[in-house]
Amino acid sequence: MVQKVFNALLFDTRSIQRYIYSGDRLRTNVGASYIVDRLFFDVLIGGVLKEMFPEDKFSTKDDAWDPTADTAQPWIEMNSCCVAYIGGGNALVLFDSSKVDRRVEVVEKFTRKLLVERPGLKVGVASGKLEQIDDKLNQDDIDALYLKLKENQNRIFPAVNVPYSGLTLSCEINGETANFCRREDGELRFISQEAAVKAKISTSANENLRDRFKEIFTLKKLDGLADFDFPTEVEKLGQKEGENYFAIIHVDGNNMGLKFRQCTGLVERRKLSREIRRKTEGAFAELLAKIIRMKNAGGFDNVLKLDENFLPIRPLIIGGDDVTFFCPAKMAILFTKTLMENLYAETPEDAPEHLTGEISRHMDACAGIAILPTKYPFFRGYELAEQLCDAAKKSMRELDDKSGSSWLDFAILHGEQAPTLEQIRSTEYRGARGNLHFGPYRVCNDSAPYKRDRLHNLENLLTCTTKFPKAMANNKIKELRGVLQRGQDDATKFLQQLDRQQQHLPDVPDWDNFKETLWHNGATPYVDAIELMDFYSGEVAEAWQKLT
16 A cells, blocks of 8 residues: 655766776775765755755764664655665665655755865756555655666767867876865975865875774774874885786675565665665775784785875775775785685674675675786776676676575786777687687685686695795796697697606696697696786785684
């Protein structure tokens, strides 16, 4: 039975990645990420709804770690307006349809504030009616709003930047009109309003991030975060002098669209969204706690050069099942593997995350690791990490493990290379006998029953990488890289020569098929293992494993 009909507005944030990465300064990326994360709380609620509807109660606090709010139904107690849902870049706002319709006014005020206070950020909106039936919001009406929002994305293209004039300088950070100036390192720099806002907000972003994880550390009874900070410059991630590589890592939960479609209503969807966020943030907090213990124990001293208070990691996006972070190239595999294991591990029912569903307690995910020169454009690096994550998801789907499986893929770029992963692989990772890239690799699969699954176990790759220097001389390892690009005759001669010199390929039990000819079924794992030698430390991994 229909109890009530609401007027509704559904907002979404568009082109989020392009907005965050439109500039090659980590500080501006940090500010942009925080702007996106807080957009609906600070601008829509704090700047518009509180002013227009003072008789209603709105909170600008992100209460995702308060499980008592998971099943809240603010539309039951509202006077004129309420925010029914914020998550996944969307906000659903409901209005009492028996009162004056002020939806157009809300959109006008919100978008005007965005142009002034958050320049460069694009949003979309759809309006419609939403019925309340038996204390639940009609899911068909919600689906219709999302469909209309999608249609508007294809029809309406917001203009959010001031256009150039013939005499205007361009911003050195993002290429937009330079209409701000500031002094930096003793020099006067001209930048766009968008870059200026992002840079200014980056300080608040860092403080918010620390406060957010301090709260999580307290809830999970983890120690040490109070003494450390997150870097806002790539150069301060901890690379040693002369080591000009860092990594952009993108981690994404598997089949989340399918899992959310199983929800029967908005309350259930909201609850799942909040639980997944707590699972992800809790897993990342455990990674941070281990990094802190490792740093305090001096475990990074031989491979990194860290400022006293900085951690060798910078989270940029932690939104639900979606995580993006920067770290030194040598730590990329180790940190990513640990985060994915934390996500995959079953969270106890009595843990502070308060996870009630199997979907949120045990979460499989895929990851892409782009290892890049320090000066490489961030946006292109992020796009590559996304493409690598997609490649990992393809392996996940092919395996079709009902219990879920976690995979990662990586690429190492040296200078200017082809713009897409497919082009990189086709031009630089094709040998005379097949594929020189063996990934993606599966994480957390020690008991996997599938032969292909065991073959692509990440532990095999890491074992091979760490054993190479003990099994073969450096000059033979380099020679092997060239041999793998050529035909069978060269491979046979190389293996015979190795035998005469009493050297051998690394012993990896699951890779015995590759020992005789270096290849099996048109693929070889040895190029990946050789390339990873410069970006993975077995010594650090061993110390990491021993930490309690």
